[in-house]
Amino acid sequence: MSDQRHNVRTPLKVRLRIEHPLHGEMLVSTRDISDTGVYILLDQAHDLLTIGERVSGQVQGLPMEAPILQLEVVRVELLGVGLRFIKD
Numbered sequence: 001m002s003d004q005r006h007n008v009r010t011p012l013k014v015r016l017r018i019e020h021p022l023h024g025e026m027l028v029s030t031r032d033i034s035d036t037g038v039y040i041l042l043d044q045a046h047d048l049l050t051i052g053e054r055v056s057g058q059v060q061g062l063p064m065e066a067p068i069l070q071l072e073v074v075r076v077e078l079l080g081v082g083l084r085f086i087k088d
Contacts, residue, residue, distance in 0.1 A: 007034035
C-alpha cells in the first residue's frame with residue numbers, strides 16, 4: 001500500500017494531554033506532526049479510541065500554557081493513533 005499523505009511529517013516527541021469524553025484524561029507522547037494532524041503513541045489504542053471520535057489535546061511542559069485543540073481520530077494502529085486537527 002502506498003503512502004497517500006499530502007503533508008510532510010516532522011518527527012516530534014512531546015507530552016500531550018488528551019481529554020476523551022468516556023475515558024477521561026490520558027497523558028501520551030507524540031511521534032510526529034504535520035500541518036493537518038499529529039500521531040500519538042498509545043498502548044491498546046484499538047481498545048480506547050475509534051475512527052471518527054473527537055478528543056481535545058494540549059501540549060504539556062512548555063514555558064507557557066499551550067492552547068487546547070480539538071482533534072478527530074482518523075487512524076488507529078497497534079502502536080498509536082493518527083489525529084486530525086479540527087479547524088473551527
